[in-house]
Amino acid sequence: MEIVIGLVIGLLVGATIAYFIFGRKAKAQDQTHQQEAEKLLAEARLKADKELADARLKAEQTFAEFKDKQEEFKKQKIAESREKFARYKEEFKQEKAEELVELRQKREALKEEQTSMKEERASFKADLDEILKAKENFKQREAELQTSKQQLAEEIDRTRSKQAELDTQHERFAQELEKIASLSQAEAKQRLLEEVRAKAETDAMSLRRELLVEAKEDAAKDARKVVINTIQRMCAEMTIENTVSVFSLESDSVKGQIIGREGRNIRAIEAATGAELVVDDTPETIVISSFDPIRREVARLSLKRLVSDGRIHPARIEEVVAKTRKELESGIKEIGQKTVIELDIHGLPAELIRMVGRMRYRSSYGQNLLKHSVETAHLCAVMAAEMGLSKKQVKLAKRAGLLHDIGKVADEDNELSHALYGMQMAEKLKESAIVVNAIGAHHDEIEMNNIISPIVQACDAISGARPGARREILEGYITRIKELEDIAKKNEGVNSAFAMQAGRELRVLVEADKVSDTHADELSFKISQEIQETMQYPGQIKVMVIRETRSVAYAR
Known part of the structure; x- marks a missing residue:
């Protein structure tokens, strides 16, 4: 028991000692931890103060930059405002200056008008004075005329009496001459006529002899002219151009699409092509009317493309018409090239070839201009060959015949006739001087200076004079x-x-x-x-x- 009590006391004493020992260690550790915490807190405060100072410095720098930019923006806006103000001020001054000039001009015009009115008033007064003076002069002149009239009547009486005296003397002189010549007036007249007749017969015989000699000399030329006149019998197609084209439709339902809502499609087609579309009760038919064949052809081809495509509206219409017009222009060049190849004409400028193609869509008095020009070219070649000209001249005649009406298809209007304008175009494109003269002279507007010019003129008349070739009404x-x-x-x-x-x-x-x-x-x-x-x-x-x-x- 004592042992147990001793053990218990020993345990209590050990526990107390251990408590004191561990309490001091714990207190020491708490102090150490508190010091470390205070140290960390101090470092954190220093770091926070430093970061706060940096942030404050950055904020101050940003604010300073913002303030600078604000000042710069303010200065810029002030400068722009001053520039606008200066510009508006200058415009205002200019407007006022113009108004001032206009007022001055009106004031000067008014002054001039007043001066003119004063001058007119003075002129009117002077004219009135002159009229009054003229009236007085007229009265004086009337009196003088009356006096002159009386004097003239007296002079007429004296003249009549002198005429009677002269007639009497003439009869006396005639009687004396008859006595001297032993011939009456009728006999003298008859003898004079006989002498004149004999002299005239002699002169006529001499003239007839001279004409006979000249006729023999020109016999060969006259024979060639007879051959040339036979060329008029050359067979050629008679063509009369129309001013309308007929466009056929598969069904009448397409007419509604072509007309469009409230007629907007048909108006767009007419405005883009320049041709009129006539949509009437004729089944499956639309009539395209225009005096210009090129416009008519553009309208026909555009309608054909629009109907085939099915999309018919104003924007599409303008696009198709522009494309069609471009393709037609290309086709015109092909027609010109084909024509010059068929006629065997070489070295023709590209611009003249294009204009030859344009002749296909031009008519003259109802006659197709391209057919007329080709026919004239053939006639010129035949006529030149019949007249015995060289091959070079024959080719020039054919070339001039094709180009003689080139002025009728000019791209722009001019005040010159088609012959003179065509001559200028050919001369500008470096054509031969002979061809240039033939083009300008085929209507006698300039003088002919080579043999090709009258050939072109004659063949142009032959081609146009065929029965039914032309119609002047069109x-x-x-x-x-x-x-x-x-x-x-x-x-x-x-x-x-x-x-x-x-x-x-x-x-x-x-x-x-x-x-x-x-x-x-x-x-x-x-x-x-x-x-x-x-x-x-x-x-x-x-x-x-x-x-x-x-x-x-x-x-x-």
Whole structure:
């Protein structure tokens, strides 16, 4: 028991000692941990203070930069405002200066008008004084004339008495001459006539002998002329051009698509091609009408392509018409090349070849111009060969015959005749001087200087004089239609003009940015008045001015 008590006491004492020992160690460790915590806290505070100082410094720098930029932006805006103010000020000064100049001009014009009125008043007063003086002079002159009239009557009486005396003396002299010559007046007259007749017969015989000699000398030339005249019997096709083309449709349902909603498609086709489309009750048929065959052909080919494609709307119509016109121009060049190859003409400039192709779509008095020119070229070659000219001259004659009407297919209008303008074109394109003269002289507008020129003139007349070859009514109609369009085109702001319905309607397309609605009304009235004053036409002509605004944008 004592042992147990001793053990318990020993354990208690050991536990107490251990408690004190471990308590001190724990207290020492707590102090160490507290010191380390305080050290870490101090370092954290130093680091935080440093970061805060850096952040504050950066913020101050950023604020300074922002302030500088703000000042710079402010200065820039102030400078721009000053520039705008200066510009507006300058514009205002300029406007005021212009107004001041205009006022000065009006003031000067007013002064000049006042001066002119004063001068006119002074002139009127002077004229009135002159009239009064003239009236007085007229009265004096009237009195003088009356006196002169009396003197003239007295002079007439004296002249009559002298004439009677002269007649008496003439009869006396005639009687004395008859006595001297032993001949009466009738006998002397008869003898004089016999002498004159004998002299005339002698002169006539001499003249007849001279004419016979000249006739023998020119016999060969006359024979060649007879051969030339037989060329008129050359067989050639008779062609009469029409002013309409007929376009056939598969069914009448296509007509509605061509017309479009409220007629917008047909208006777009007519505006783009310049030809009129006549859609009536004729089954599966549309009539294309235009005096210009090229416009008519463009309209026909465009319609054919649109109907085949099925997409018919204004934008597509303009695209197809532009493409068709380009292809037709290419076809015109091919026609020209084919023509010169068939005629065996070499070295012709590309521009003249293109214009030869354009002849296919041009008529003269109803005769197709290309066929007429080709026929003239053949006639010129035959005639030159029959006249015994060299091969080179025969080729020149054929070349001149083909090009003699080239001035009729000019791209632009001019005031010269087609012969003179064609001569200028050929000369500009370095054609032979002989060909140039033949073109300009085939209507006797310039003097002929070579043998080819009269050949071209004669063959042109032969080709045009064939029965049924030409029809002057069509040419007059085409001229009238062209004059209608020219009257409209010469006005400012007009983009294009097309004569429709056989010249009964003139459609004028104007530029919307140059012609206002009010001006459009004035323009239609002005054109109608000019047509009335300068042209002769049956019935009435409707002038329609079309002003259209388009807004186009592209989504890409």
